[in-house]
Amino acid sequence: SQQGEEDPQALSIQEGENATMxxxxxxxxxxxxxxxxxxxxxxxxxxxxxxNEREKxxxxxxxxxxxxxxxxxxxxxxxxxxxxxxxxxxTDIISNFGNEKLTxxxxxxxxxxx
Amino acid sequence: GAVVSQHPSWVICKSGTSVKIECRSxxxxxxxMFWYRQFPKQSLMLMATSNEGSKATYEQGVEKxxxxxxxxxxxxxxxxxxxxxxxxxxxxxxxxxxxxxxxPNEKLFFGSGTQLSVL
Numbered sequence: 001s002q003q004g005e006e007d008p009q010a011l012s013i014q015e016g017e018n019a020t021m022x023x024x025x026x027x028x029x030x031x032x033x034x035x036x037x038x039x040x041x042x043x044x045x046x047x048x049x050x051x052n053e054r055e056k057x058x059x060x061x062x063x064x065x066x067x068x069x070x071x072x073x074x075x076x077x078x079x080x081x082x083x084x085x086x087x088x089x090x091t092d093i094i095s096n097f098g099n100e101k102l103t104x105x106x107x108x109x110x111x112x113x114x
Numbered sequence: 115g116a117v118v119s120q121h122p123s124w125v126i127c128k129s130g131t132s133v134k135i136e137c138r139s140x141x142x143x144x145x146x147m148f149w150y151r152q153f154p155k156q157s158l159m160l161m162a163t164s165n166e167g168s169k170a171t172y173e174q175g176v177e178k179x180x181x182x183x184x185x186x187x188x189x190x191x192x193x194x195x196x197x198x199x200x201x202x203x204x205x206x207x208x209x210x211x212x213x214x215x216x217x218p219n220e221k222l223f224f225g226s227g228t229q230l231s232v233l
Contacts, residue, residue, distance in 0.1 A: 004157075031220060042120070042207055042224030043158070088157060092219045102148075102219040104158045 004089045004105025012111040019076040021108040023089030024069075030092040030100070032065055034074050037086045037107075046074075046087075076110075084112045117141065118210050120225025127198055128233055135193045135228045137208030143188035144210035148222070149181075152205040164191040198232040205229050 004025045013019055023032070031050045035043040049056045049065045049072065056063045062075040076083055089105040117140040127133050137147055145166045150158040162183050163171040170183035180202075182194040195202055209222040 030217060033221070035224075040205070040227065040229065042118075042226045043209070043222075044224070045212075045221050048220055092217065100217060100219050101160055101163070102222065103160070104150075106157050107155075109155070 004091055004103065006087075006089060006105040006108045008108060009106065010109045010111070012113060013079060015079055015081055015112050015114050017079055019079050019083070019110055019112075021074045021087055021110070023072045023074070023105050025072075025089075025091045025105075026070065027091075027093055029067075032063075032072050033090045033092070033102070034061075034063060034072075035088045035090060035104070037088065039085075043088065079110075079112045081112045081114045083110060085110060118144075118208065118223045118225045120208055120228055122228055123226060124229040124231070126231045126233065129199050130197055133195045133198055133230060135195075135206055135208075135230075137191045137193070137210070137225050139189045139210050139223075142210075142213045144191075145188060146211060147185060147191040148209045149183065149191075149193050150207045150209070152207060152227075154205075158207060161193075164193075166191075195230065198230070200232045203230055203232045 004023050006023045033048045034046040037043045047058045047063050049063050060077045065072045086107045086109045088107045090102045119138045119140050121136045147164040149161045151161050152158045160173050161176045164183045164185040166185045172178050185191040205227050207227040208225045212221040
């Protein structure tokens with residue numbers, strides 16, 4: 001089953017507005033990461049937040065983590081048309097084999113309207 | 115920065131044939147690489163972890179004989195889809211951990227993906 005569930009599944013906003021995406025997960029984590037995927041391409045790492053951190057910034061990105069609620073949010077401020085992409089959260093968990101693996105959420109498809 | 119190159123970008127093949135997908139780390143060594151499968155508008159599902167010099171670790175439900183993984187060098191992992199069928203049509207993506215991270219999954223570099231269409 002999917003470790004991370006994201007909402008909304010799709011989001012369309014006007015250029016310049018802020019975009020907020022949420023991720024909920026099920027098990028304890030070491031860290032949570034956000035990735036971006038342009039259509040038909042690989043993923044690009046955006047930001048990592050550790051389980052003992054509550055908030056992190058990187059440029060126009062702001063990530064929060066609430067381990068008590070098992071949830072995270074990604075805020076993109078002053079959105080640009082080039083931000084149009086799918087965004088995935090990923091959690092670092094222990095697999096059935098005892099090794100660590102990254103499990104991806106269901107993703108949010110963000111469309112920025114020029 | 116480090117780059118992961120995946121080839122081919124897309125492939126169309128007939129049912130019953132085998133297809134090989136390559137994943138190379140261009141300027142760093144990767145003892146571990148990951149292979150994912152992604153259906154349209156869905157998330158990435160980890161298929162297997164490729165380990166240099168040893169057998170790959172497959173996720174539950176992934177057929178080892180169907181999806182052959184070879185990691186013969188520190189910069190190359192290959193995924194071979196054997197006897198492909200239309201239901202194998204999907205987007206396959208590889209990734210490798212960024213060197214020097216505290217934990218192997220703290221940051222991954224991804225290939226650009228391979229769109230496989232089986233007729």
